[in-house]
Amino acid sequence: MSITVEKTKDLFKKCFDFTLADEVKAQGLYPYFQPIDENEGPVVCLGGRKLVMAGSNNYLGLTADPRVKASSIKAINKYGTSCSGSRYMTGTVNLHIELEEKLADFFEKERCLLFSTGYQTGQGIIPTLVQRGEYIVSDRDNHASLVAASVMALGAGASQVRYNHNNMEDLERVLQKIPESAGRLIVSDGVFSVSGEIVNLPELVRLARKYNARIVIDDAHAVGIIGKGGRGTPSEFGLVEEVDIIMGTFSKTFGSLGGYVVAERSVINYIKHNAPSLIFSASPTPASVAAVLATLDIIRSEPELQAKVIANTDYVRQGLLAAGFTLLPSRTAIVTVLIADQMKTLFFWKKLFEAGVYVNAFIRPGVMPGHEALRTSFMATHEREHLDKVITEFCTIGRELGVIS
Ligand SMILES: Cc1ncc(COP(=O)(O)O)c(C=O)c1O
Known part of the structure; x- marks a missing residue:
């Protein structure tokens, strides 16, 4: 009896076929x-x-500000061009700590943790916090980085339900479907990146409390734009305390590169010691962090x-x-x-x-x-x-x- 072995398909076929x-x-x-x-x-x-x-996220125009450039140059002269390691090991310099303290104070939360990009920040929060048997509750129009972070969590056994974009009736419908005993994290952009629309945060918070869910808001496009002194979406609605976790990026208003999460001490402490995207990736460069220290001063004073x-x-x-x-x-x-x-x-x-x-x-x-x-x-x-x-x-x-x- 002869067995026909099908010729193995070349993995790269999709690349050779991609002509668009x-x-x-x-x-x-x-x-x-x-x-x-x-x-x-x-x-x-x-x-x-x-x-x-007319397409940049450099919302306050601070990437070209001489004070911001000078701050980065000073940091390079003092610490060099890279930390050459993760925050966890040898990659923490004084500037990281200084910025974490200042951002926690700015966003009125107990603690802050820096990441090397906003993309990695989502990956550091969602799969770290939402584990097997627990649920991600996600707006259908959330940023791609949050979608990718959720996929990582799903791969590790978490579950996900999605609700129609900024539709609070649909959010309630999906929350009702989750087993009562299961932990759940509502994930939403504060300002949606494609449209610029603001999340209906008061209603989202009300539902989170009713159905015992925690909340993470990705405020990448809100900081510097809305909220008291540019503090973003939770501040815009006077709901800073009610939003459990606020995350964001330095690649927009902050005129740099990197990401941050602010929350209560125990949550940050847990993420800090368990998030692979923090532990296994080099820390933000001194120049990037110093630029944010300068832009934060400018946001506060101007x-x-x-x-x-x-x-x-x-x-x-x-x-x-x-x-x-x-x-x-x-x-x-x-x-x-x-x-x-x-x-x-x-x-x-x-x-x-x-x-x-x-x-x-x-x-x-x-x-x-x-x-x-x-x-x-x-x-x-x-x-x-x-x-x-x-x-x-x-x-x-x-x-x-x-x-x-
Ligand atoms: C809502 C949102 N979250 C996260 C990110 C990723 O941030 P970063 O550019 O720092 O990786 C972006 C960037 O476009 C974004 O718009």
């Missing part, structure tokens, strides 16, 4: 990985051309920056609404223009780029078909002429492509 990016490039419509030559904040230089940056970024974003939002564009609901520093067509989104992006306006194109797989959009975001350091240019180019191209009439 090359096809889009061939049409001159590829919007990603554009190399920036120089970055002043609101204006960037690409290929010898100046463009208004509240007018928060007012300015909100005013700048409102100005563009009003301009685009008046022109007839469909915008996703937001009152934060994000203005997302719905295009609802993949090719039109890419054409629109390309035309804006050629006209000197740099925004983000959101297409599949980042968003579902029919939800393709151009996401813009603004800085405290944008001037009126930059904002007017964005509005004017959007209107001209929008009419040309039939997005508005």
Whole structure:
């Protein structure tokens, strides 16, 4: 009897078959990985051309602030360019401790723990806290890093239920399904990253208390924008005490790289001694941490920056609404223009780029078909002429492509 052995499929077949990016490039419509030559904040230089940056998360414009740069340079001179190890072992310097203390104080929580990115922060919290027999309760529009963190927890035996985006009736429905004795963690963005919409935190907190759930809010896009002195979503609603865990990133308002979690002492202590993404990854560089120490001082001492970024974003939002564009609901520093067509989104992006306006194109797989959009975001350091240019180019191209009439 002869046995036919099927030829093993080459693992790389999917790579050889992946042609979409090359096809889009061939049409001159590829919007990603554009190399920036120089970055002043609101204006960037690409290929010898100046463009208004209307897609950065540098919300307060602090990456270009001389005080922030000087702080990083001073830290490099004192500690070198890397800690060359994890926080756990030899990678903790005084600056990490100083920043943890200052952030705990700023966010009005007992303790803070730093991570090397916001992405790793979610991975340090969710799979560490939610274990076999326990439940993650997740908004369907949560950031991809929270989704990835949840998948890690599921791999280790945790369970997950998801509720429709920011829909509190649906949240209650899924909470009711969880076995009464099982621990549960509600996970939500504070400000949703694609739309800029704010979570319905008062209702989320009410349900969490009713169904005995703990809460983690990822406030990546909220800090510096909403809340008292830019303290983010829990502060915006006066619910800092009620939100058990607040996490965020340094890659947006804080003008650096890294992540943080703030919570009560015992929770931080547990994460600190059990989170693989902390224990097995090198600590944030001295330069990154020193930049945040400087931006935190600026956020605290210059509240007018928060007012300015909100005013700048409102100005563009009003301009685009008046022109007839469909915008996703937001009152934060994000203005997302719905295009609802993949090719039109890419054409629109390309035309804006050629006209000197740099925004983000959101297409599949980042968003579902029919939800393709151009996401813009603004800085405290944008001037009126930059904002007017964005509005004017959007209107001209929008009419040309039939997005508005
Ligand atoms: C809501 C949210 N969480 C986490 C992250 C990840 O942060 P980081 O860039 O520090 O990895 C982002 C970044 O886009 C984000 O928008």
